Amino acid sequence: MLSVRARENTDDVVNTLEIRGELREVLSLLQDAEIGQRGFLLTRDSQYLQPYNSARLQIGRRLSALESLVDPNTEQAIRVDQLRAAAERRLQETDATVALGREGRFGEALTIVSRDRGKALMDEVREIVDSALAAEQSRHTERAAKAIASRTWLSASLIGALAAALVLAVLSAQLTRRQFTGMAKRRDQLAALNEELETRVRDRTRELEIAREMAEAEAGRAEYERGRVELLLREVTHRVGNNLAMVSSLLRMQQAKLDDDTARAALETARGRIQTISTAQRRLRLGDDLQSTRADGLLEAVVSDLADAALDSGSITITSDFEPLVVSSRDATTLAVVLGELVSNAIKHAFEGREDGTIRASFTLQKDGVPVMAVEDDGIGFDEMQDNPATRTGLGSMIIENLSRQYGGEIRKKKNEAGGTSIHILLPKLQTGDAVGSGEEQSADS
Numbered sequence: 001m002l003s004v005r006a007r008e009n010t011d012d013v014v015n016t017l018e019i020r021g022e023l024r025e026v027l028s029l030l031q032d033a034e035i036g037q038r039g040f041l042l043t044r045d046s047q048y049l050q051p052y053n054s055a056r057l058q059i060g061r062r063l064s065a066l067e068s069l070v071d072p073n074t075e076q077a078i079r080v081d082q083l084r085a086a087a088e089r090r091l092q093e094t095d096a097t098v099a100l101g102r103e104g105r106f107g108e109a110l111t112i113v114s115r116d117r118g119k120a121l122m123d124e125v126r127e128i129v130d131s132a133l134a135a136e137q138s139r140h141t142e143r144a145a146k147a148i149a150s151r152t153w154l155s156a157s158l159i160g161a162l163a164a165a166l167v168l169a170v171l172s173a174q175l176t177r178r179q180f181t182g183m184a185k186r187r188d189q190l191a192a193l194n195e196e197l198e199t200r201v202r203d204r205t206r207e208l209e210i211a212r213e214m215a216e217a218e219a220g221r222a223e224y225e226r227g228r229v230e231l232l233l234r235e236v237t238h239r240v241g242n243n244l245a246m247v248s249s250l251l252r253m254q255q256a257k258l259d260d261d262t263a264r265a266a267l268e269t270a271r272g273r274i275q276t277i278s279t280a281q282r283r284l285r286l287g288d289d290l291q292s293t294r295a296d297g298l299l300e301a302v303v304s305d306l307a308d309a310a311l312d313s314g315s316i317t318i319t320s321d322f323e324p325l326v327v328s329s330r331d332a333t334t335l336a337v338v339l340g341e342l343v344s345n346a347i348k349h350a351f352e353g354r355e356d357g358t359i360r361a362s363f364t365l366q367k368d369g370v371p372v373m374a375v376e377d378d379g380i381g382f383d384e385m386q387d388n389p390a391t392r393t394g395l396g397s398m399i400i401e402n403l404s405r406q407y408g409g410e411i412r413k414k415k416n417e418a419g420g421t422s423i424h425i426l427l428p429k430l431q432t433g434d435a436v437g438s439g440e441e442q443s444a445d446s
Helices: 004-042 046-069 076-104 106-114 118-256 261-282 295-313 329-349 395-405
Strands: 292-294 315-322 327-330 356-365 370-378 409-414 420-428
Touching: 004 046, 004 076, 004 106, 004 118, 046 076, 046 295, 076 106, 076 118, 261 329, 292 295, 292 329, 295 315, 295 327, 295 329, 295 356, 327 329, 329 356, 329 370, 329 395, 329 420, 395 409
Parallel strands: 315 356
Antiparallel strands: 292 327, 356 370, 370 420, 409 420
């Protein structure tokens, strides 16, 4: 604080000296301008204009410097403003007479000078300068008195602080001796507590280790049980598929013994539907939650089986585009049945009178996230006038509509650009998920 106060006092002294110097410099420059004016007018020698011009150029800068040194909104700032106004009036009078002299009108210029208005203006300037100098001297004296009082108070405080520090040092020495004695006792107590704590930690660690081993064993048993349940579930699913395949084979045998073409066709249709469900069951791959599966692999297997059957009756090509979407195992079987019906209908009816054709099956998501199952062909198309819900009596159409309805299914049927039929089934209520990183796909059974 002493250093700060000393620096502030020094700054105040420097500021006062600078203000006083600027005040005297402004007064001196005005006097030089007046002397140059009078010398020029009396002698008519232009050499006297040199000090006048020099002073005239510096007065403005000096007044600006003075204004920057004075605190605004103070009486001293008001005096500086008054000084600038008085100096400008004096310079205006001086400039006017010099201008007349330069025009050769020295008589008129001397007449103006003889009126003593310039002297009155200079007296006003001197009064303002004297008042400002006196104010700076008073301010300097007041600051010096405050600085002396501040130093006296700070010195007394410093002496008091040193005395207090001495007392505290004595007390600290006494407290230190007591603390050393207490620390020795606490050190012995701490050693005993540490030994007891280490014993407890060893016992607790042994207990935690036993608990961890038991938890690991329990987790191993749980994992074993989960694997066992998963294996049993897969075995049941596979056996259901095999049993359905056996039923399909029995139907085929029964079909071979029939002579009625209508009955044989009905059995063939029933056998195809059972075969589709059998394929879906055997290719069903459950995810880690044992409830969901990848729809693309399942639907691809159904299409593959139908493509193999189509090759036996003609040159029909079946392509597919299935996104890797995750659905529940129950929904997957339903989707397989719907797709099987759509593709089977296309194989049976889309290419009448033709030996070849192309069928494209897909299961994708729209931009709004609604799943869409679509089957498109380049066959002979359909009669839009005769195709309406009231005239649909086929079992396949009823199966498609009933199974799709549980997912809010909307069936859209139209002719495509190839002249064939496009069927799109929107399934807004079907719950789907992303297959990436969900671990649904598993190794295939033989």
